[in-house]
Amino acid sequence: MIRTVAKRGFLVGVDPETGDLGSRDCLDATYDVLRAYRTRHLTPAYPTEIPNLWAETLVLWSDSALKPR
Numbered sequence: 001m002i003r004t005v006a007k008r009g010f011l012v013g014v015d016p017e018t019g020d021l022g023s024r025d026c027l028d029a030t031y032d033v034l035r036a037y038r039t040r041h042l043t044p045a046y047p048t049e050i051p052n053l054w055a056e057t058l059v060l061w062s063d064s065a066l067k068p069r
Contacts, residue, residue: 001036005028
């Protein structure tokens with residue numbers, strides 16, 4: 001899955017090949033890798049979801065740990 005995520009690249013907006021509005025961002029990559037590892041109770045990642053807000057739904061995750069002191 002990591003190779004698949006790396007090959008598909010990063011895109012948020014209109015896909016020039018298909019004309020479809022979509023997202024292939026860090027949230028999509030993280031979600032796909034976690035699903036491949038069969039992570040239990042994974043919160044669904046909707047196409048309009050904001051990555052940081054989605055990450056806050058994960059068990060024991062805190063943004064405060066990432067802030068400089």
